[in-house]
Amino acid sequence: MNRIALAVAVTLALVGCSRSPEPADPASPAAAPAARTAPVALPAAPSDTATASPSFDCAKATSDAEKWVCTDEGLAALDRQLAAQYKRVQTAPDELDIAAEQRGWIKGRDACTRAVDPRQCLREAYQTRLVELTVNSGGVRASATGTYRCDDVAKPLKVVFYNDIDPAAAIVTLGTDQAIVFPIESASGSRYGREGVAFWEHQGEATLDFYGTALRCTVDR
Secondary structure, eight states: OOOOOOOOOTBTBSOOEEEOOOOOOOSOOSSOOOOOOOOOOOOSOOOSSOOOOOSSOGGGOOSHHHHHHTTOHHHHHHHHHHHHHHHHHHTOTTOOSHHHHHHHHHHHHHGGGGSSSHHHHHHHHHHHHHHHHHHHTSOOOOSEEEEEEESOTTSOEEEEEEOSSSSOEEEEEETTEEEEEEEEOOSSSEEEEETTEEEEEETTEEEEEETTEEEEEEEOO
16 A cells, blocks of 8 residues: 655644655646635734533543643544544554554644644644544545646656645655645635645746745746
């Protein structure tokens, strides 16, 4: 099974960027599909009172990240969704060491409390893990695949769009590096992003900011 993996970069918050095999291609139109949803604006820091209901007992929350989740309904809903998806994937016969992957993810999630915007980091951590588990479980067809010619010809760019999963996402592969990005509302074209990565495509042209590397690209017909 082709897999995507998660690497944590604490100084950039938590990101879905790693060296890993590419996801399976569908029969692919070159243009990016329209972004479906926009990230929700995040409120201020939490209070000390747990008000949300995640998959775990907030009375037993130990990490600061768990305490954040316990004060935010949106994060709690993502936690419940992830717990359900993780349980489903655990039953797959070809999963090798998903428990070890999950433990690594938890460490990365907990590091989000040191990010500039902990809630954004936590939200992206949960969304990223949901996409990983969904795509890696197999049987998921991509909405479209785009390949691009960019300024840096040494690093080919490929974007695989998954707009029919929850959360909708795209997997950006630049050379051997990958990042999972999410739809952002755009007045024109298709825009996806996360902390450190921004991808935009409009009428056959695209721009990518990939952790400080800025590229201008055209669709490779």
